[in-house]
Each structure stands twice: as C-alpha cells, then as structure tokens.
Amino acid sequence: MSELIKQIAYCIERGKVNKMSPFPNDMKEQPGTDELTKQAIEEGIGPDVILEACNDGMQKVGDKFGRNEVFVPELLMAAKAMNAVMEHLKPFFAAGNLKVKGKFVLGTVAGDLHDIGKNLVSMVVEGNGWQVIDLGVDVKTEKFISAVKENPGCAVGLSALLTTTMANMEKTVSAIREECPSVKIIVGGAPVTMNSAKRMGADGYSPDPQGAVTFLNQSVSIG
Amino acid sequence: MINSAAIRVGNGTPVFNVKIDVNNLKISIKDVCSRMSNGTQSLDAHFYEIINEIFAHLSEKCRIRAGYVICPADFNLTSNRKSKVGNIHFNMGKIVTSQLKNAVQMAVFACTIGPDMENWSRHSMEQDNPAESYLIDRTASVLTEKAVDYLHEYIGGEMAKQNLLITNRYSPGYCDWPVSDQHLLFSLFPHNFCGIRLNASALMHPIKSVSGVIGIGPDVEFKEYMCNRCRIKECTYRRKHVKNTNTIIRGIAL
Numbered sequence: 295m296s297e298l299i300k301q302i303a304y305c306i307e308r309g310k311v312n313k314m315s316p317f318p319n320d321m322k323e324q325p326g327t328d329e330l331t332k333q334a335i336e337e338g339i340g341p342d343v344i345l346e347a348c349n350d351g352m353q354k355v356g357d358k359f360g361r362n363e364v365f366v367p368e369l370l371m372a373a374k375a376m377n378a379v380m381e382h383l384k385p386f387f388a389a390g391n392l393k394v395k396g397k398f399v400l401g402t403v404a405g406d407l408h409d410i411g412k413n414l415v416s417m418v419v420e421g422n423g424w425q426v427i428d429l430g431v432d433v434k435t436e437k438f439i440s441a442v443k444e445n446p447g448c449a450v451g452l453s454a455l456l457t458t459t460m461a462n463m464e465k466t467v468s469a470i471r472e473e474c475p476s477v478k479i480i481v482g483g484a485p486v487t488m489n490s491a492k493r494m495g496a497d498g499y500s501p502d503p504q505g506a507v508t509f510l511n512q513s514v515s516i517g
Numbered sequence: 518m519i520n521s522a523a524i525r526v527g528n529g530t531p532v533f534n535v536k537i538d539v540n541n542l543k544i545s546i547k548d549v550c551s552r553m554s555n556g557t558q559s560l561d562a563h564f565y566e567i568i569n570e571i572f573a574h575l576s577e578k579c580r581i582r583a584g585y586v587i588c589p590a591d592f593n594l595t596s597n598r599k600s601k602v603g604n605i606h607f608n609m610g611k612i613v614t615s616q617l618k619n620a621v622q623m624a625v626f627a628c629t630i631g632p633d634m635e636n637w638s639r640h641s642m643e644q645d646n647p648a649e650s651y652l653i654d655r656t657a658s659v660l661t662e663k664a665v666d667y668l669h670e671y672i673g674g675e676m677a678k679q680n681l682l683i684t685n686r687y688s689p690g691y692c693d694w695p696v697s698d699q700h701l702l703f704s705l706f707p708h709n710f711c712g713i714r715l716n717a718s719a720l721m722h723p724i725k726s727v728s729g730v731i732g733i734g735p736d737v738e739f740k741e742y743m744c745n746r747c748r749i750k751e752c753t754y755r756r757k758h759v760k761n762t763n764t765i766i767r768g769i770a771l
C-alpha cells in the first residue's frame with residue numbers, strides 16, 4: 295500500500311475530511327480525504343485501490359466503535375470523510391470502472407421511528423462499498439417487499455428499537471421469506487438479540503454496524 | 518369493551534396546559550454528551566463547539582407545548598389486565614398495570630418540543646453534516662425528556678397541593694404496552710392537543726414528542742422502572758440494566 299493510500303485510509307478512520315476541517319483536533323491544517331483522493335487520482339492510482347483503502351479505514355473505525363473506543367460523532371465524521379472520497383470516485387462508478395459490492399435494503403420496521411442506529415448502519419455499510427437503499431422509518435412490510443423485488447440480489451436489514459415493534463419485525467421477516475425465499479436478512483436494534491433474531495427466522499444479527507458489514511461480505515454473493 | 522366515544526375532554530374533563538420555557542430546562546453539554554464517551558477520554562473540541570452553537574439557537578428552535586387531562590382511573594385486574602381510564606380501556610400489560618394499580622386518578626399527558634429541531638437536524642444531514650445532525654437530534658431528544666421531567670414535576674406539585682401522590686410515568690411502547698394504544702390515549706385529549714398528530718402506526722408527529730400516563734392517589738408509590746419482570750427475557754435493555762440494579766434506563770439516558 296502506498297503512503298498516500300495509507301494516509302487516505304487513516305483520514306477515514308480519524309474522520310479528517312479536508313484541510314479546512316477543524317476535526318480532529320490533532321490533525322488541524324493537515325490535508326484530509328478530499329485533497330488526498332484528488333492527489334491520488336492525479337497520480338494515476340486506480341480507483342479500486344482507493345476504494346479498498348476506504349473500506350479498510352471504515353472497517354477500522356467500525357471495529358473501534360464496536361469496542362467502545364470511538365462514539366457516534368466520531369463514526370459520523372468518518373462517514374463524512376468517506377463521502378468526500380466518494381465524490382471523487384463518482385465518475386468511475388458512472389463509467390462502470392467501479393462497482394458496488396451489492397445492494398442493501400434497510401429500514402426501521404412499522405410502528406417505530408427510532409432512526410439513529412439505522413442511520414449509522416447505513417453509513418458504515420455504504421462506507422464499506424455497498425449501495426444502501428434506505429427506506430426510512432415506520433416502514434411497512436409491503437414497502438420492504440417491493441424494494442426487494444426492485445433490487446434483485448439485494449440483502450435486507452431491519453431495525454427495531456421498541457420491544458413491541460419486534461413483533462412487526464418478525465412479521466416482516468416471514469413475509470419477505472415467503473415472497474423472496476433466497477434473500478438474506480439481518481436484524482438489529484437495542485432490544486433484538488441473537489436468540490430473538492434466530493426465532494424470527496433472520497439470517498443474521500449484529501449489535502453494531504460493523505457486524506452488518508461482516509454479515510454482508512460473508513453471506514451475500516458479490517455480483 | 519372499548520368505549521372511546523363515551524368520554525370527551527372539553528365536555529367537562531378539564532384540560533391543563535403547562536407553559537414550559539426552554540431556558541428553564543437548563544440543558545448542559547454534559548446532558549448531551551453523556552454516554553458519548555467511555556469516561557476515560559473526552560470528546561474532540563470540535564463537537565463541543567457544535568453543541569454550543571446548537572444551544573445558541575434553542576430559544577428560536579424549541580416551541581415546547583405540554584399539557585394533561587385528569588381522568589378517574591379504575592383497575593380491574595381480572596379482566597385481561599385492561600385498565601380503565603376515563604371510559605377507555607387500555608391494554609397496558611402486566612408490568613405497567615402493577616405500577617399504577619393503586620391510582621384513583623390518572624394524569625394523561627403529552628409534550629412536544631415542536632418540529633423545528635427535527636427539521637434542522639434533517640437539513641443538516643442533507644448538507645452532509647452527519648455529526649452536527651446527530652448532535653441536534655440528540656439535543657432535541659434530551660430537551661424532550663427534560664420537558665417531560667418538568668411536566669411530571671409540575672403535575673406532582675399540583676397534586677401535592679391536594680395531598681395526593683403520583684407515580685412514575687409510563688408511555689405506550691414501554692414494557693409490553695403496545696404503541697397502538699396511543700390512539701386511545703389521544704382520544705382523551707381535545708383535537709390537535711399540543712399540535713401533536715398520530716400517524717397510522719400510532720406514532721407522534723412532531724417526532725420529538727412524548728405521551729403517557731401518571732397515576733395519582735393517596736396510596737400510590739413512585740417506583741423506578743423495572744426490567745426484571747418483563748416477558749422479553751433476553752432483550753438488550755434488560756441485559757444492560759438488570760445486572761446491577763432493577764431499574765431500566767429512563768428515557769434519554771443513552
């Protein structure tokens with residue numbers, strides 16, 4: 295890995311967006327992902343190499359979040375640093391030189407409007423190279439099903455924060471199973487546990503966003 | 518059984534509106550940052566700057582509206598744990614019912630900080646400022662909970678004047694009281710109470726709103742929230758909070 299690429303990965307991990315950004319305090323006045331990605335492209339470094347560095351940085355910060363070493367605001371700054379890279383990579387995606395790993399349909403289940411956790415999952419998964427189709431909050435089963443049908447080969451993530459909406463989660467899991475048996479489903483949210491996820495018939499559960507990435511990388515065929 | 522048409526506030530049931538000024542809620546940076554660090558490290562200075570900037574706009578962005586109605590309460594514990602407030606039967610579930618059962622009256626309340634903070638947070642997200650957006654949302658959630666604390670204390674004070682005690686507060690969605698009962702709860706209020714609307718899933722808009730009930734009576738007790746009696750045995754809320762104490766995190770204690 296070239297020094298420049300390592301630096302991009304590090305800036306993502308630390309959430310350093312650009313030179314102007316005062317965050318993080320110990321990297322003030324230093325270039326961020328914005329300048330470094332521009333430089334990397336100018337130097338002819340392949341966009342796939344840049345993207346890999348991003349995934350690496352995002353994975354590191356995601357793991358740190360899972361270990362309670364960084365917290366929501368830091369993770370969000372990392373997501374912003376990642377977005378700055380993506381701005382530069384957009385033309386490569388448009389030209390077909392870069393491909394997303396796959397699609398991930400995500401939403402908070404019907405009857406629930408807690409979305410902070412779901413948004414974090416969305417950003418981390420996106421930062422790891424997946425396209426996220428975020429259906430928002432209070433999402434009815436039918437909406438999940440039509441999104442799955444519109445995005446063949448996608449995986450699905452369901453979030454619930456109320457113990458009472460876990461029942462809706464279960465209904466949504468079975469309905470998706472019935473209509474689209476091959477789709478992989480991961481569930482999460484504070485009241486959900488590994489056992490309840492199993493009982494619902496989900497394929498995966500994770501208490502944190504990075505676990506969703508591991509699940510997707512392992513269980514969804516990349517195409 | 519459910520007879521939501523029989524009682525209508527406005528026709529005799531007094532409605533109390535409580536004026537709450539955001540400056541009285543005394544929100545601090547510590548309130549917003551609790552649980553945002555592991556205790557050994559503090560947040561980056563940048564986040565404190567953002568929070569201070571958010572605080573500077575609170576008077577203009579928070580329009581708190583709060584109020585309550587007082588209804589007679591009746592708990593018939595044999596009839597399927599349905600509790601009667603006014604003439605409405607709530608399906609509060611075993612845990613909430615057990616906490617309220619000595620109440621002779623019920624304060625049914627709602628409180629909102631209005632839609633401006635959530636719109637501001639959304640706008641900030643659209644501008645690709647996710648950390649700022651989160652901190653606005655978090656500040657708004659803390660303020661909502663503080664406003665409800667204020668309302669709760671206010672109701673306690675009013676009842677104390679009549680030598681009556683109050684319980685802790687309980688909301689649809691807590692323990693196994695279904696959120697769908699929120700429709701029944703709101704049927705006790707006049708139309709557009711505090712400017713809060715319910716959607717088809719019984720969720721409140723503005724989002725930064727809380728509704729619930731507080732038991733009132735000469736013999737009621739204020740008890741901390743309990744997790745150990747919930748039927749959802751392996752829920753994470755329970756695992757986090759039952760180990761050391763019997764209390765469940767209250768509202769915004771992230």
Ligand code: B12
Pocket residue numbers: 366407408409410411412414415451452453454455456457458480481482483484485499500501502503505506654658661688689690691692696719720721722723724725726727728729754765766767768769770771
């Ligand atoms: C913030 C908050 C609110 C905010 C919502 C803000 C928002 N934009 O989401 C407000 C104040 C509006 C609110 C309102 C209500 N809330 Co609330 N709220 C919370 C609170 C304090 C924090 C939730 C949160 O954001 N956590 C932080 C995020 C980062 O964590 P997370 O969501 O768990 O997500 C992480 C993981 O779970 C995982 N994850 C999440 N989703 C997914 C999905 C997948 C696929 C994967 C893999 C992982 C994953 O990754 C995330 C990052 O690590 C919790 C209490 C708590 N401590 O959890 C109560 C809580 C969830 N609320 C509760 C309730 C009941 C309500 C109300 C229904 C109460 C009422 N009747 O008024 C209302 C509904 C309001 C309405 N408009 O209708 C209860 C639920 C009780 C229960 N056992 O079911 C709680 C537990 C509070 C309590 N003490 O009882 N709430």
